[in-house]
Amino acid sequence: MSKQKTFGKFGEDSAAKFLEAQGYTIVARNFRIRSAEIDIIARRDDVLVFVEVKARSDIRHGLPSEAVTFRKQKKIIEAAGVFLQDENFSECACRFDIVEVYLRGDCVEEINHIENAFEVEQDI
Incomplete structure (x- = not known):
């Protein structure tokens, strides 16, 4: 595996x-479709979060979050739309978050969780 990966x-x-320490359950990781990947799909209460x-x-x-372009x-x-079609989460509200992880060597220096980092302009 490359150093970057x-x-x-x-x-x-x-x-x-x-x-997980914040009370989320990880539903899926690295959910991939042809042209995109979602790093983490998590759930807390009735909210499904695409991270x-x-x-x-x-x-x-x-900043790391600035790399998440339009x-x-x-x-x-x-x-996320494909995931929602394939899975049974129709009753959940959805949210799109970014988690910034600052690393120094093999150590985590800081983690910033940006809730509602971006929104859908129409229903997915």
Whole structure:
């Protein structure tokens, strides 16, 4: 596995543990369709949360959440629509979050959970 993929996986694993500690249940990880992937799908109460994880070792290239462009948001929303069609979560409200993971070597320095980071302009 490449260094970048290992770094990203460590960030995603850290985000999943963080969400579980906050009372979320992880429903799926790395849900993939042809053109998009959702890093984590979690549930707390009756809210299904689609989570994009961005890990960084520094902010020279901007904040992690700034890497979730409008185009990336559209792809995540598209994948969420497919997930909702395939699974039985029609009674759940949905939300799109970003989890920023700041890493220094093999250590997590900080995790920021941005709830409602972006919204769907129409029903999915």
